[in-house]
Amino acid sequence: MNITLEQAEKIIAEAKSKSTALDTKMNIAVVDAGANLVAFARMDGAWLGSLDIAIKKAKTARFFDMNTGAIGELSQPGGSLYNIEHSNNGLITFPGGVLIKDAEGTIIGAIGVSGSSVENDHAVAEAGASAI
Amino acid sequence: MNITLEQAEKIIAEAKSKSTALDTKMNIAVVDAGANLVAFARMDGAWLGSLDIAIKKAKTARFFDMNTGAIGELSQPGGSLYNIEHSNNGLITFPGGVLIKDAEGTIIGAIGVSGSSVENDHAVAEAGASAI
Amino acid sequence: MNITLEQAEKIIAEAKSKSTALDTKMNIAVVDAGANLVAFARMDGAWLGSLDIAIKKAKTARFFDMNTGAIGELSQPGGSLYNIEHSNNGLITFPGGVLIKDAEGTIIGAIGVSGSSVENDHAVAEAGASAI
Amino acid sequence: MNITLEQAEKIIAEAKSKSTALDTKMNIAVVDAGANLVAFARMDGAWLGSLDIAIKKAKTARFFDMNTGAIGELSQPGGSLYNIEHSNNGLITFPGGVLIKDAEGTIIGAIGVSGSSVENDHAVAEAGASAI
Numbered sequence: 001m002n003i004t005l006e007q008a009e010k011i012i013a014e015a016k017s018k019s020t021a022l023d024t025k026m027n028i029a030v031v032d033a034g035a036n037l038v039a040f041a042r043m044d045g046a047w048l049g050s051l052d053i054a055i056k057k058a059k060t061a062r063f064f065d066m067n068t069g070a071i072g073e074l075s076q077p078g079g080s081l082y083n084i085e086h087s088n089n090g091l092i093t094f095p096g097g098v099l100i101k102d103a104e105g106t107i108i109g110a111i112g113v114s115g116s117s118v119e120n121d122h123a124v125a126e127a128g129a130s131a132i
Numbered sequence: 133m134n135i136t137l138e139q140a141e142k143i144i145a146e147a148k149s150k151s152t153a154l155d156t157k158m159n160i161a162v163v164d165a166g167a168n169l170v171a172f173a174r175m176d177g178a179w180l181g182s183l184d185i186a187i188k189k190a191k192t193a194r195f196f197d198m199n200t201g202a203i204g205e206l207s208q209p210g211g212s213l214y215n216i217e218h219s220n221n222g223l224i225t226f227p228g229g230v231l232i233k234d235a236e237g238t239i240i241g242a243i244g245v246s247g248s249s250v251e252n253d254h255a256v257a258e259a260g261a262s263a264i
Numbered sequence: 265m266n267i268t269l270e271q272a273e274k275i276i277a278e279a280k281s282k283s284t285a286l287d288t289k290m291n292i293a294v295v296d297a298g299a300n301l302v303a304f305a306r307m308d309g310a311w312l313g314s315l316d317i318a319i320k321k322a323k324t325a326r327f328f329d330m331n332t333g334a335i336g337e338l339s340q341p342g343g344s345l346y347n348i349e350h351s352n353n354g355l356i357t358f359p360g361g362v363l364i365k366d367a368e369g370t371i372i373g374a375i376g377v378s379g380s381s382v383e384n385d386h387a388v389a390e391a392g393a394s395a396i
Numbered sequence: 397m398n399i400t401l402e403q404a405e406k407i408i409a410e411a412k413s414k415s416t417a418l419d420t421k422m423n424i425a426v427v428d429a430g431a432n433l434v435a436f437a438r439m440d441g442a443w444l445g446s447l448d449i450a451i452k453k454a455k456t457a458r459f460f461d462m463n464t465g466a467i468g469e470l471s472q473p474g475g476s477l478y479n480i481e482h483s484n485n486g487l488i489t490f491p492g493g494v495l496i497k498d499a500e501g502t503i504i505g506a507i508g509v510s511g512s513s514v515e516n517d518h519a520v521a522e523a524g525a526s527a528i
Binding site: 179218224 | 298299324326327328329341342344345346347348350351352353355
């Protein structure tokens with residue numbers, strides 16, 4: 001199973017809505033089960049540098065099938081996955097990347113959000129992932 | 133002046149509609165005046181390899197403020213811009229990248245489309261660019 | 265549907281057998297439906313430079329759902345896809361990349377072979393793809 | 397002396413067997429004395445992001461002729477090799493990369509394993525390296 005564009009667009013719409021509710025401006029990326037981009041939106045005035053971060057967060061979540069923040073806890077100095085970020089042409093391992101699952105719980109893709117605090121980024125990603 | 137996300141989404145919707153009318157499956161990318169991605173959509177079943185090409189076409193059009201096909205005529209062996217594709221982390225210089233202008237004719241971004249013949253790619257990009 | 269490792273290993277075994285029959289030494293790569301590597305083998309004495317080519321051929325075939333040689337016919341100087349090789353971190357568009365389909369004809373991956381003439385590369389790739 | 401494909405395949409078979417015994421799903425890469433890929437296998441359901449990590453672990457071990465974890469102890473903040481991971485298009489310096497030696501103790505290649513905890517990754521790499 002793989003995410004459809006219709007599902008990805010519903011997810012982005014919900015993420016935009018949550019971002020507006022939080023008074024933030026986000027870059028929002030959705031990748032499929034193969035970690036390839038399906039849909040993307042950069043809200044007006046969102047940080048340019050967050051464009052790449054949003055895409056890398058979505059890919060990172062799918063690469064390891066967990067939220068990005070969970071990887072970041074292990075990649076700290078002295079941690080078991082220190083500097084894992086150098087793999088896969090660059091990972092982003094702080095919060096804002098969340099898995100997308102279908103009704104049966106199968107992973108069908110991931111969403112990555114960047115543009116505000118990591119707490120807000122994660123909240124917007126969660127809101128998006130919950131849209132389907 | 134720069135393209136807004138709302139405009140980019142209108143452009144993508146129109147491009148998707150044209151793509152469906154042509155019975156094709158496209159990757160569609162919209163970049164702003166700074167050649168940075170604003171919105172993207174990969175239609176279900178569209179070629180994976182066209183993801184990167186669609187984005188590169190949009191960037192290429194804005195990099196030189198002309199349709200991608202016009203650059204490709206100059207980059208042939210013996211041409212004045214031979215192998216310009218090696219610059220900017222890779223250009224795509226065949227048709228499918230088209231400038232987006234506002235009502236006054238100011239360039240505010242570009243659209244890149246990939247997934248079918250270059251004729252269809254260009255037609256879908258033109259339809260998208262004409263949406264605003 | 266996606267290729268399994270068991271299927272990929274059967275394909276590589278068949279490709280190695282064909283390569284030996286042709287008195288060649290090949291690099292053989294198999295990617296899944298997401299164009300990600302599943303299995304790889306470099307036969308003793310095979311060209312080192314063919315390692316990357318074999319992987320790129322497999323990816324290229326899946327990126328556009330056709331044999332690599334078909335793309336190469338369109339990417340020549342003056343062709344409609346001239347210099348498409350600059351996309352996707354480098355394509356290889358001469359023969360040796362072949363799609364892998366299941367019994368129902370669904371594309372589940374691709375094989376890329378490099379190490380001899382393009383005729384031999386293609387013959388080995390075909391032999392591998394026919395193993396399942 | 398250099399590793400043969402037959403040896404590399406025996407190593408991968410042993411590593412898969414150990415991985416199954418540990419109830420894990422691994423990406424397994426074997427490089428030769430020149431740090432170039434010889435054989436690779438991604439077990440069904442293994443993390444996509446571990447593909448690149450397994451290959452980088454194998455290369456890293458051979459690049460410096462020591463297990464990857466030993467390098468990671470020196471690359472921490474304040475350490476003598478701080479951020480060495482930036483070299484060679486990206487190193488991975490946590491456990492899971494192990495040297496492969498022949499009967500005389502000569503280094504003939506390296507194995508890299510990724511897909512579980514670093515303890516499991518290392519155990520599977522050790523099992524593989526001990527197969528010859």
